[in-house]
Amino acid sequence: MHCQAPKNQARDLDxxxxxxxxxxxxxxxxxxxxFHTVAERLGTSEAEVIARLECLQARGVLSRVGPVFDHAxxxxxxxxxxxxxxxxxDAFAELINAAxxxxxxxxxxxxxxxxxxxxxxxxxxLEARLExxxxxxxxxxxxxxxxxxxxxDLSFPIPWAELxxx
Amino acid sequence: MSVSTCPSRPAPGGELPERxxxxxxxxxxxxxxxxxxxxxxxxxxWGAVGREVGLDGAEVLERMRAMQERGVxxxxxxxxxxxxxxxxxxxxxxxxxxxxxVERLGREVAAIEGVSHCYRRPRHLPHWPYNLxxxxxxxxxxxxxxxxxxxxxxxxxxxxxHRILYSSRILKKTGLRLSxxxxxx
Numbered sequence: 001m002h003c004q005a006p007k008n009q010a011r012d013l014d015x016x017x018x019x020x021x022x023x024x025x026x027x028x029x030x031x032x033x034x035f036h037t038v039a040e041r042l043g044t045s046e047a048e049v050i051a052r053l054e055c056l057q058a059r060g061v062l063s064r065v066g067p068v069f070d071h072a073x074x075x076x077x078x079x080x081x082x083x084x085x086x087x088x089x090d091a092f093a094e095l096i097n098a099a100x101x102x103x104x105x106x107x108x109x110x111x112x113x114x115x116x117x118x119x120x121x122x123x124x125x126l127e128a129r130l131e132x133x134x135x136x137x138x139x140x141x142x143x144x145x146x147x148x149x150x151x152x153d154l155s156f157p158i159p160w161a162e163l164x165x166x
Numbered sequence: 167m168s169v170s171t172c173p174s175r176p177a178p179g180g181e182l183p184e185r186x187x188x189x190x191x192x193x194x195x196x197x198x199x200x201x202x203x204x205x206x207x208x209x210x211x212w213g214a215v216g217r218e219v220g221l222d223g224a225e226v227l228e229r230m231r232a233m234q235e236r237g238v239x240x241x242x243x244x245x246x247x248x249x250x251x252x253x254x255x256x257x258x259x260x261x262x263x264x265x266x267x268v269e270r271l272g273r274e275v276a277a278i279e280g281v282s283h284c285y286r287r288p289r290h291l292p293h294w295p296y297n298l299x300x301x302x303x304x305x306x307x308x309x310x311x312x313x314x315x316x317x318x319x320x321x322x323x324x325x326x327x328h329r330i331l332y333s334s335r336i337l338k339k340t341g342l343r344l345s346x347x348x349x350x351x
Contacts, residue, residue: 010251020244027241030231033209034242050207053244057204063247064204067230067239079287079299093337105338108258108331112294115258115331116338142294148269148286150276 009061016044020052021062028065076126077119078145081112082137089113092137099133101126112142189236193221197229205242248282253303257310257330259317260296262289264324268298271321275300278320280313295327307332 013021019042029037035053036046056062084092089107096105096116105116118133120126134141190198196219206214212230213223221229233239249256263271268286275298276284283301300317304310314330321328 021246024244025246027243030227030234030242032212032227034211035207035209046209050209054207056244057207060247060250063245065207065244066201066204067198067233067242068245069198069202070237070240081294090337097338102338105336106333107335107337108333110329110331112331114337115333142290144287144290144294144299146285146287148272150272150284150286 009059013056013061016042016048017052017056017061020049020056075119075121076123077117078126078143080116080118080130081142081144082114082139083111084114084137084139086113092139095136096133099129099136101129190233190238193219193225194229194233194238197221197226197233201230248303252305255304255307255310255332257302257304257307257314257332259300259302259314259328259330261298261300261317261321261325262295262327263298263321264326265297267324271324272298274320275317278313278316280304280310281317296329302330 020038023042024038028034031037033046035049039046039049042049053062053065057065082092082096093105093107093114096102096114099118101119102116103119105114107113108115118126118130120129130141130143197215200215200218205211208214210223212226216223216226219226230239230242234242272284272286275281278300280302281300282303283299285299286297287299289295289297302310302313302317304313310330310332314328318325318328
């Protein structure tokens with residue numbers, strides 16, 4: 001794929017790209033030929049829609065085209081944090097990334113400097129994975145399960161004009 | 167309003183049940199595994215997924231719809247990477263909010279511009295006093311700080327303390343949600 005991937009790609013997206021993102025970040029039709037339905041609505045061809053989505057995905061503008069699962073209902077998971085010595089952060093991060101069930105890991109600026117999401121098929125397995133990882137790290141893991149989620153709508157209107165100036 | 171609680175009830179006996187605690191049977195789980203990193207971008211994505219998991223396309227589509235109705239799938243969508251669209255600053259803001267008010271205020275905070283996720287989580291005293299998390303996204307740290315100031319004002323006297331934890335590095339990021347069991351991969 002020859003698409004360049006600069007940090008801010010908003011200005012490189014044309015009207016059709018933007019309409020695809022604006023219209024379908026909230027949901028694609030779940031029907032027999034979804035991209036055909038999208039194409040009809042946008043007045044273009046199925047092949048064009050597929051080519052655009054492929055390119056947006058290859059450039060990283062779309063992280064994926066597919067189902068968004070409800071974390072709480074699609075398995076057991078929790079947000080976890082560890083305070084590791086800053087100088088050894090990357091070595092600890094590697095241990096965490098290698099552990100089964102870890103699917104995000106961010107370095108953050110705080111005493112608790114590594115933040116990750118631990119997942120498992122069920123709650124007992126989740127706790128077992130955390131305990132195994134704790135003994136591997138030799139450090140306690142802060143367990144921060146979601147107790148309540150307020151309105152979680154990950155889509156928000158993208159202010160294209162404003163993004164072009166940045 | 168539906169309230170998700172954690173932990174959910176574990177499966178009895180630790181055996182993999184026919185239909186697990188999420189109401190997913192083996193075929194549903196195979197579909198989740200095959201689609202969680204994204205759908206194949208072809209005219210008939212359900213048929214392509216079906217060939218991978220040994221079902222026909224119509225059944226894959228029917229199961230996707232059923233999982234959506236049950237709330238296991240929130241939506242099937244083109245998921246934008248906001249970082250690539252210029253939202254380069256993300257701040258996880260954490261707040262120590264009066265327990266009596268956190269539910270009402272959590273709902274208010276979630277509606278403020280720039281907030282993508284907002285959760286109530288447990289405190290772990292004395293090290294971790296924060297019970298409300300709100301993820302902020304902006305084009306710069308200055309913008310995130312302006313958003314945080316709006317939250318601070320909204321929370322008022324119910325909030326004792328807060329922090330903004332900026333991410334300095336993404337060390338791992340995948341969309342994978344459902345783990346493969348040993349031997350299944």
